[in-house]
Amino acid sequence: MRTAGLRPTRQRIALADLLFAAGDRHVSAEALHEEAQAAGFSVSLATVYNTLHQFTEAGMLRIVQVEGARTHFDTNVSDHHHFFIEDENLVFDIPSGRVEVKNLPEPPEGTEIANVDIVVRLRRKVR
Amino acid sequence: MRTAGLRPTRQRIALADLLFAAGDRHVSAEALHEEAQAAGFSVSLATVYNTLHQFTEAGMLRIVQVEGARTHFDTNVSDHHHFFIEDENLVFDIPSGRVEVKNLPEPPEGTEIANVDIVVRLRRKVR
DNA sequence: CTGTGTGCAAACTCTTTGCATAAGT
DNA sequence: ACTTATGCAAAGAGTTTGCACACAG
Numbered sequence A, B: 001m002r003t004a005g006l007r008p009t010r011q012r013i014a015l016a017d018l019l020f021a022a023g024d025r026h027v028s029a030e031a032l033h034e035e036a037q038a039a040g041f042s043v044s045l046a047t048v049y050n051t052l053h054q055f056t057e058a059g060m061l062r063i064v065q066v067e068g069a070r071t072h073f074d075t076n077v078s079d080h081h082h083f084f085i086e087d088e089n090l091v092f093d094i095p096s097g098r099v100e101v102k103n104l105p106e107p108p109e110g111t112e113i114a115n116v117d118i119v120v121r122l123r124r125k126v127r
Numbered sequence C: 001c002t003g004t005g006t007g008c009a010a011a012c013t014c015t016t017t018g019c020a021t022a023a024g025t
Numbered sequence D: 001a002c003t004t005a006t007g008c009a010a011a012g013a014g015t016t017t018g019c020a021c022a023c024a025g
Helices: A010-020 A029-038 A045-057 B010-020 B029-038 B045-057
Strands: A026-028 A062-064 A072-074 A081-085 A090-094 A100-102 A111-124 B026-028 B062-064 B072-074 B081-085 B090-094 B100-102 B111-124
Touching (some): A010 A045, A026 A090, A045 A072, B010 B029, B010 B045, B026 B090, B072 B090
Antiparallel strands (some): A026 A072, A111 B111, B062 B072, B081 B090
């Protein structure tokens, strides 16, 4: 954290604990905020946003934009793709190395590919 | 339009004209609203939103969610994917039939794939 | 005429910002 | 002490909604 030029404040440490304790996670700012409250320490929502963005700039998180409005932050910063269950606001990784994209067209004149995002939208089976 | 159970009102007709006159288009509500104003007939932004959603439900448009916040509506309702130039808010189709996804993993127990969206994010080459 | 559509403004959701206070080093 | 972070509340962007008036059938 220090190497990223970020002061290890209480709030940042607490949020980092929540984020990186378990394996890969996908959180929205609001979800993380609630989680922090539930865990008993108070952080303002604004600070959660700030912190998430600072972590993102430091390369510790990446942003996954799977739906309008809400932004999801992913603790897995390697190159991979996502499942998304619409009705539940749930994002999770597609096991990496599995998906392969073939025949990507050349990008138009004067542009280059920044990255390729694949989102597989899921729905619950109604039985 | 009538077959979709939608009354062909002035506003709807005018918006449909703008949308379907030329080939495939990708518009945001705001962009279409401005375009209507520029074309000399007044439609309220709320009506543009309503109309776009009604057209979407009628299967005449599809929603492309490539970035946070803004929603893009696509007049090409066939199965295809998109290029997106971030800094210009520009969405356009990847020539269909070209891209192919291999090795898609099985969706988790109890879910099924609703659809697969591929967004190729582009950036302008700086020369 | 009757019912659906439109326009306006207010409400809403998610996110960002400004500024005084608090906390790290 | 000096500087950077935090918290709050207000502002902002995009979208939706409620309700009176207008218009298509």
